[in-house]
Amino acid sequence: MATAGAPARPPTYRAVLGIPAFRRFFASRAVSLAGDAVVPTALTLGLAERGGGAGWLGALLAAALVPKLLFLTLGGVAADRSPKLPLMAASAVVCGAAQLLSALLLVTGGGLGWVLACQAGYGVSAALGHPATFGYLPHCVGPEHLGTANALLSAWIGAAALLGPALTAALAALGSPSLALALDGISFLIAALLLTGLPRGGPTGRVPGGLAALREGWWELRRLPWLLRLTVINSLVLLLVTAPFMVLGPELVLDISPNGWALLMLLFAAGELLGSLVGGRLRRDRPLRDAALCLLGMGLPPLLLATGSGLGPLCVAEVLAGAGIGAHTTLVNTAVHRSATPERLSRVSSLASLGTFAFLPLGYVLAPALAAFLGPAPLLWAAAAWTLASVVTLVSSRELCAFRGPERVHEVAG
Numbered sequence: 001m002a003t004a005g006a007p008a009r010p011p012t013y014r015a016v017l018g019i020p021a022f023r024r025f026f027a028s029r030a031v032s033l034a035g036d037a038v039v040p041t042a043l044t045l046g047l048a049e050r051g052g053g054a055g056w057l058g059a060l061l062a063a064a065l066v067p068k069l070l071f072l073t074l075g076g077v078a079a080d081r082s083p084k085l086p087l088m089a090a091s092a093v094v095c096g097a098a099q100l101l102s103a104l105l106l107v108t109g110g111g112l113g114w115v116l117a118c119q120a121g122y123g124v125s126a127a128l129g130h131p132a133t134f135g136y137l138p139h140c141v142g143p144e145h146l147g148t149a150n151a152l153l154s155a156w157i158g159a160a161a162l163l164g165p166a167l168t169a170a171l172a173a174l175g176s177p178s179l180a181l182a183l184d185g186i187s188f189l190i191a192a193l194l195l196t197g198l199p200r201g202g203p204t205g206r207v208p209g210g211l212a213a214l215r216e217g218w219w220e221l222r223r224l225p226w227l228l229r230l231t232v233i234n235s236l237v238l239l240l241v242t243a244p245f246m247v248l249g250p251e252l253v254l255d256i257s258p259n260g261w262a263l264l265m266l267l268f269a270a271g272e273l274l275g276s277l278v279g280g281r282l283r284r285d286r287p288l289r290d291a292a293l294c295l296l297g298m299g300l301p302p303l304l305l306a307t308g309s310g311l312g313p314l315c316v317a318e319v320l321a322g323a324g325i326g327a328h329t330t331l332v333n334t335a336v337h338r339s340a341t342p343e344r345l346s347r348v349s350s351l352a353s354l355g356t357f358a359f360l361p362l363g364y365v366l367a368p369a370l371a372a373f374l375g376p377a378p379l380l381w382a383a384a385a386w387t388l389a390s391v392v393t394l395v396s397s398r399e400l401c402a403f404r405g406p407e408r409v410h411e412v413a414g
Contacts, residue, residue: 010144010147010148010280010281010282011144011145011148012148013148013151013152013277013280015145015148016141016145016148016149016152017152019140019141019145021139021140021141021198021199022140022141022145022149024140024194024195024197024198025136025137025140025195025198026149026152026153026156027194028088028092028190028191028192028194028195029133029153029156029191030156030160031187031190031191031194032092032095032187032188032191033156033157033160034159034160034163034164034167034187035099035183035184035185035186035187035188035191036160036164036184036187037160037161037163037164037165037167038164038165038167038168038171038180038181038183038184039064039099039164039180039181039184040061040164041164041165041168041169041180042168042171042178042180042181042184043060043061043181045168045178045180046106046176046178046180046181056112059116060112060115060116060119062361063116063117063119063120063123064119064120064122064123064126065123065361066123066361067120067123067124067127068123068124068126068127068130068357069127069354069357069358069361070127071123071124071127071128072127072130072131072350072351072353072354073214073217073347073350073351073354074127074128075087075127075128075129075130075131075132075346075350076131076217076346076347076348076349076350076351077213077214077217077346077347077350078128078131078132079131079132079135079346079347079350080131080135080203080213080217080343080344080345080346080347081203081213082202082203083200083201083202083203084132084133084135084136084139084200084201084202084346085132085136085195085198085199085200085201086200087128087129087132088129088132088133088136088192088195089192089195089196090125090129091125091126091128091129091130091132092129092188092189092191092192092195093188093189093192094121094122094125095122095125095126095129095185095188096184096185096186096187096188096189096191096192097185098118098119098121098122098125098185099118099122099181099182099184099185099188100181100182100185100186101114101118101185102115102118102119102122102178102181102185103178103179103180103181103182103185104182105118106176106178106181107176107178107179130350130353131346131347131349131350131353132201132346134333134345134346134349135201135345135346135349136201137149137150137153137337138337138342138345139199139201140198140199143338146334146337146338147280147330147334148280148281150280150329150330150333150334150337151276151277151279151280151281151330152276152277152280153333154272154276154279154280154326154329154330154333155272155273155276155277155280155326156273157272157276157326157329158269158270158271158272158273158274158275158276158322158326159269159273161265161266161268161269161272162266162269162270162273165262165266167180167183168180171183203343213347214347214351216344216347217344217347217348217350217351218351220340220341220344220347220348221348221351221352224336224339224340224348225399226288226335226397226399226400226403227332227335227336227339227348227352229394229397229399229400230288230291230292230332230352230394230400231351231352231355231356232355233390233393233394234356235355235356235357235358235359236359236386236390237295237298237386237387237390238356238357238359238360238363239359239360239362239363239366240363240382240383240386241298241299241302241383241384241386241387242298242360242363243360243362243363243364243366243367244302244363244367244371244376244379244380244382244383245301245302245305245380245383246364247363247364247367247368247371248305248367248368248371248376248379248380249261249264249301249302249305252305252376253305253311253314256310256311256314257311260311260314263311263315264301264314264315264318265318267315267318267319267322268318268319268321268322269322270319270322271318271319271320271321271322271323271324271325271326272322272323272325272326273322273326274319274322274323274326275294275322275323275324275325275326275327275328275330276326276327276329276330277326278323278326278327279294279326279327279328279330279331280330282327285404286401286402286403286404287331287334287335287403287404288331288332288335288400288401288403289395289400289401289403290327290331291327291328291331291332291335292328292391292394292395292400293391293395294323294324294325294327294328294331295324295325295328295387295390295391295394296324296387296388296391297317297320297321297322297323297324297325298321298324298325298387299383299384299385299386299387299388300317300320300321300384301314301317301318301321302380302381302383302384302387303317303380303381303383303384304317305380306376306377306380306381306384335403336348336349336352367379
């Protein structure tokens, strides 16, 4: 029994999965995320089978990522102005068609330029659908269920990351790794079918069009100073911590173990799964302070790699880093869902996502260039130091540490 003034224990996962609308929505997200998890490995192996080099792989990955960044805000405006369910379904159908066509082109020897165009179309469609997906959650669960529902969605990201490479390897053994892209396409079509019959998630208020809509979203983001601060800090962490580790790590780990990097990525995904589930069950007295502290784990892998630690400590560090990210994502997403004005929720999420990931591609480019001059060790030491500085900055914020969630969360009509 909760004591007076203490936050109530969140609903159980079984209770949230017992809500029919959320169960269908979760199934749709689970299927599409599992399909998406095969894409990086499938593209790598499919290009190798075709004789494509690293340049083509980078171009294909960028073709999907850059449009996501460019069109996220447009997707946020569309999701706040119109029913979210048709947007999610249309996005899933277009993404599925793009991946099926990409698979067909790779298997039949079609031009890689056409594959590039398909991946760009996939990126645009995913960007237009993602804000609607984020904004839809309050339409299928009550306010008291948001934390547990977010934990399940975040946990499945880690689970999908564990399943993706295994599925790709199995399909490669059966035939061509490009078949995994076809699996991704089919998963999107199944996800669209699972959405049929759910609440439409219509607008909860009047939303202007054009630049006025974006200005409203920006004002809403500024109204939540803790979210603006988190967006800036997370963006710099991706630029200065994640990008150097992801770019420099594989070669350095190869000197320790030939299969070490793949193992570390799997352990990170496992940690993300566990951290999300644990984060969803904690009593959230000061959720944003806890979310900030969870980022400390991100500095451990680059620190250990810089000091020349063995594979064992790196494995432990990756589990802790993944667990921290899983819990951080769950806590922050729940805070946004509970705090943002409903008619501006999708725009706020799109602007925060854009701000968070905007500099990650730059980090992928700068890290190897700087390492060529300075060596990898200084960059990894700097990444660890920056992680600590980021957490100190966040926990020093009065607004962030005092946040307990609004006394009355917003109700959303179905």
